[in-house]
Structure formats: structure tokens, C-alpha cells
Amino acid sequence: MPEPMGFFTDTTVCIGCKACEVACKEWNQLPAANGGVTTMSGDSYDNTRRLDGIHWRHVKFVEQFTPDRTDGRWLLMSDVCKHCVRAGCLEVCPTGAIIRTEFDTVVIQSDVCNGCRDCISACPFGVIGINPVSGAAQKCTLCYDRLQAGMQPACSQACPTASIQFGTVAHLKQTAAARVEQLHGRGERRAHLYGADDKMLGGLNAFYLLVDKPEVYGLPPDPQLPTRNLGRSSLWTVLGAAIVGLVGLFNFRGRRARVEAGREREAA
């Protein structure tokens, strides 16, 4: 059994070249958006905007500038499926299309998925979308096919700055901790890891080094499993069923009940 594999994305060295996006699209044969017609976001160099069924890597551009634009910085982050150790999509999937692989990654089998879209609403990160070609819900597979052949994922291989690093999760965590220490030592006190420890959904096998709050990067500050609501919600529904059931029972209780009550009275 291979070790758990994942990505460590160091956002501080991302230069926004989008080589990862292109490599991902090429390897996974993902179609162009909008039938190939170029659509500009109009307010950013980021025209991909979000992860979905045909964008499994997305270089997010965060442009932080003062109103007069004399000072500012770019935050760039190559976003991807987090391959959660406790994955919400995998929990709710009713077809068994979503599986956990031998590499501890989460993969949607596009030939099993029937496109119910439950996983799209279950994912705490909004990673999954329908691929219009297959009709299936799709997302990053951490290049499952390449991993099985002993290769590394297309995106990490294409990344020219080692912003995307691929390896065993244990090794990546060491690398990431050392990098945070290095940045802290150089005065970048805001550097912190997102999803590297097991407190967040049991750990994200694709985790990040950020230098601002997660929200700034479009990441949820406190991602949760969808099944957290299952018990409470079911309990209230059962209570509702009991109340409606009793109201119905007392309303429709007819002669049969009254005859029985009469018999009891006679017996007494």
C-alpha cells in the first residue's frame, strides 16, 4: 500500500504563470470553457475565476491595492481539490462514484457518476462541477492515472517555481513547516499553513501556505463536513412526523376506536 500522497502549495512563490492550469487541462483533456470563446472577467487578470468540472487547477489572483494604487501586492494561489481525509463529497455520493484511492486521494469515477450534483453542494470548498462533455461531476484526481504509473501529477511537474510540490503528505508537512519557519525568520510573520494539521476535516492532503486570512484567498475559514447536520436534522424531522402522526390519529380515529373504548368501559 503506497503512502498518502498530496500537494503542498506554497503561495508565496507562485508567479501566476498558469502553467499548472494548462498542464492540467492538457493531460486530463479538459475542454475549453464557453466553447472556446474567450471570456474576460473584466476586473482581474484571473479569467478562470473558479474551480469547476473543466477547471481542476485555478490560479487565483488576489489584487490588494490601496485606493490610489501607490502601494499594493499580488497574492497568487494555485487552487485545487483538497483531497480531504474526511471528505464531504465522498460521504454524500449516492452512486459510489467517489472513491478513496490507495494514495489516500479522493477520485470521482466519471463513468459511474450520474450527475445528481449532491457532491457539488457537499464540498466545503466549492471544488466540484459538472463537466459538460461527460455529464459527470468532476474535479482534480491528483492525476490518479499518472500516480499509478509512478509519475507525478501534471501540474506539479509543470510548475516552474516549485509553488506546487508533490510528495508524500508526511514529507510535504516537514517541508511546509520548515518553509513557515524560514519565512517567520525573515520577517513574514503572517505566513501560516492552511489544512496541514488534522483539525481541518481530518487534514487536507492538498494544503497551503498563506500570508493572509483564508477568506482573502477564497478559502473557507472553518470548513465542515455536511454530515454534521444529519443527526439533528433527522431528529427534528422524526419529531415532526410524530406530531403530524398523532394529530392525524386523533382526527381520523373513527368508530372502530370508539367501539373498542365502549367495550373497555363495559369490561370495567
Added chain:
Amino acid sequence: MIPSTFFTAPPEWRWLIVSYFFIGGLAGGCFFLAALIDLFGRPEDRPIARLGYYVAFPAVVVSGILLILDLSVPTRFWHMLIESKTLQPMLKPYSPMSLGSWALLIFGGFSFLAFLAALTDAGRLRARWLARFRPPGIVGTLVALIGGTLGFFVAGYTGVLLAVTNRPIWADTPLLGLNFLISAASTSAALLLLLVPRRWWTLPGVHALRRFDVIVLVLELVAIVALVISLGPMARAWLNAWGALLLVGVVIVGILAPLALHVLDGPWRATGARGRSFRRDLATPIAAVLVLIGGFLFRVVIVLSAQGIHA
């Protein structure tokens, strides 16, 4: 701080799913009411129960069709029940959609049996043995008990399904299942009242249906208030056209107006027993139509209002 649910993507469940939530609720609710009348009601009310079974089976068939059409790959609908690679049964008890698929299938089976029995009782089918699938009798009692329970499940699980996501509103309250269940009960009673022929209006069961609808509408009002309170700060997501639709379409048109009509008509007396008047003849059907409209709009608000929210 922006809520974490704002960073998720909408599943694009739209009109097909809204319609399924409504029609599936009617299927479950009508079967439940029919089973209740069959099991505990008076023998002269059995024709009303028959109507319930007439509604439940076609409604569950339409439900299945709506769900299949909503899939992005409809030909793979059976993957919900059978794992397509191993051909083993596919069931995840902690996934509401998985459990719901099975419940709908089995409920469909029971509602079909009761449907056949109802047709036989009405003299439209000749095979007398089919009548066994309705109470009294052990087989019929089992069909009514199990089918009624599954009907309740079908009516309520959809709210739990929405809660077991990470979407704003849906995942922010535990009360959607309870609300859908109560609404299924009120809309089903309303539909049966609408379908009951006028010559049956003197039946005690019709009287009971009206009383049931009034009580359940009051419960529904309480449940919707509780739902809004349980949303907490997220209720602000309804300070727009959706909130207006909830207030006007669901609460005023769908609950308060029919309640007023029922009260005007004297909810505790049998309709049309004596002294029939224009008001008396129309109050109950109009109230029933309003309840059905309100129940549909409730699902419209719940399902569609959560789709567009993002950070």
C-alpha cells in the same frame, strides 16, 4: 467573518427538484392520510382513502421521472441503487440521497399495491385478490403501516438532504425536514379535499380532513417562524424578493388566507351538511388551492434562494 458556507458551489437544483419536493411530498402525505383513514377511520370513509391511493402512486411515478430527468446523465439513474462496477446493491445509510432513493423505490412498490387494491375496491379491476393489499386483513394492514411510514420518510427526507450539504440557508437550520413534512401533510389534506366529490361532503372523513388541515396549517405557521429563528443571522439572506415571497406567497396566501376561509366556513362542522350557500360551497376548495400554491412556493423559496449565494 464571511460564513464558510459562502465559499461553496450551488448544485443547480432548480425547477425539476422543486417540483419533485412538492409532488413527492403529496405522494407520501396522501398515502399516509389514506393509510390513517383505512387503519383507524370509519368504514364509510374508505372512498376518501381510495382517493389518497389514487394520488400516491401516480405522484411517486412522476417523482421518479422528475428525479431521473434532473440527473446530468439520466441513463445512469440505476447507479443510485446498484453499484455499476460490482453490481452490488448501493446503499449509504448516512447519505440522505442514497437512503431516499431506496425509500422512494420501496414506497413506489407499496403505493402500487395499494393503488391496485383501491381500483379493485372501486370495481375497476376484477381480480378480487388484489383487494387484500388494503386494510382490513394482515397483508393490507402491513401495506398501510409500512407504506405510511415510508410515505412520511419520502415527505421529510428531502429537507434533511438539503441540510446535509454545505450550502448557506440549507446547512444553517435543522428544521427543513420538519417543515417539509408538515407542509406535505397540509398540501396532501388540501389535495384530497379538492378531489373529494361534492356528494361526499357529508362524510365524517371529509370533516376530519378539514380539521386536520386547519391544525396542520397552524403547526406549519409555527414551524416556519421557528425555521426563520433557527437561521439566526443567515435569515438576512431572505431580506429580498425571496423573503417577500415567503411572507406573501407562503405565509399569507398559503397559510393565513386558507385558515381564515376555513374559520369563516366553520371548521368544526361538516361542510355542506345543511344550509348550503355559495360561500360554503367554495370556501373549502379555494382554501385547498391556496394551501397547494403556498406549499409549492415554500419549496421554491427554500430550494432556489440558496442557489445564488456566494462570497
